[in-house]
Amino acid sequence: MSNPLVRKLECYVRLSEADRLCLIDAVGPGRMIAARTDIIHEGDDPRAVSIILDGWACRYRQFINGRRQIVSFLLPGDPCDPHIFLLDEMDHTIGAITPVLLGQISGAALQAMTARKPQLDLAFHREALATAAVQREWTISLGSRTGIERLAHLFCELYARLAAVGLAEAKICPMPITQSDLGDAMGQTSVHINRTLQELRGMELITLRSRRLTIHDPAALARLAHFDPAYLHMTEPGGRDTVRRA
Structure with missing residues (x-):
């Protein structure tokens, strides 16, 4: 299967081959996250955009007494909010449900890429x-x-x-x-x-x-x-x- 982020964004916008290669290069090979491990915590500084390349994750909030509310499931190809780096801190936690292959794009790199590639800019906005x-x-x-x-x-x-x-x-x-x-x-x-x-x-x-x-x-x-x-x-x-x- 082709890169899942490419497949996801092409559900919203037609991408050129140059756009696809740019995305793949920006995300890189990724790193493995163990199942039932938090990827980023509420209160952390979200300096990069996380990309689910393989596996399942979720966004959730947890109370002091242990009760948890899952607010979304994240599937292969999903960017965990392409504009999250604009915030000062996370207002929720992202956790791996299964083993996850995680890619990341720094905020600066994403801004530079979308400034050069208007179709990618449109694709990320439509995805959001x-x-x-x-x-x-x-x-x-x-x-x-x-x-x-x-x-x-x-x-x-x-x-x-x-x-x-x-x-x-x-x-x-x-x-x-x-x-x-x-x-x-x-x-x-x-x-x-x-x-x-x-x-x-x-x-x-x-x-x-x-x-x-x-x-x-x-x-x-x-x-x-x-x-x-x-x-x-x-x-x-x-x-x-x-x-x-x-």
Whole structure:
């Protein structure tokens, strides 16, 4: 598979070969982060933009009593906010869920690159806007969707995002997150998540086994979830076609 950051950005903007090579060179080979290890902590100085090249991570906030709220999942190709270096400190923590291959671009390097490459500048801005739209959809889920609709919507979204970077096919995609992770993201207990998963299985909509999700009837799951992929804003062919199959 080609560089996942390139694949992700090409869901929003057509890039030239020079743009692609510039991105790959800027990110470099990356370094490995162990599973269940924090990549950057709340309060740290975000001097560089982190790029998930392989593996899964999440953004989260944690209370003193240990309670955690996951506010987004980060997948291969995701930049962890391309403008984060403009802030003085992190307002959340990014943690690895699986082993993660992490690339980084310094703020200065990213600014210099996007100043030279207008298509890359546009791509990063569109990606940031799409990420904000995903966050709004999560807020809608937490406020208005039922428990089963919430989980069904998350599965539709994750499948679509993975398919867009070439990591899902034939109704199957990786799903390495635990029931505890799902509970922290959905605002529910692990027991409630387990019951909801059983209900989705009983409706013959999904199978979740061996860290892989199979969506048996994507259209029915999308109807249950009130899932409309328009909020992902993947308008280029590389993203649009795969999203619609979710």
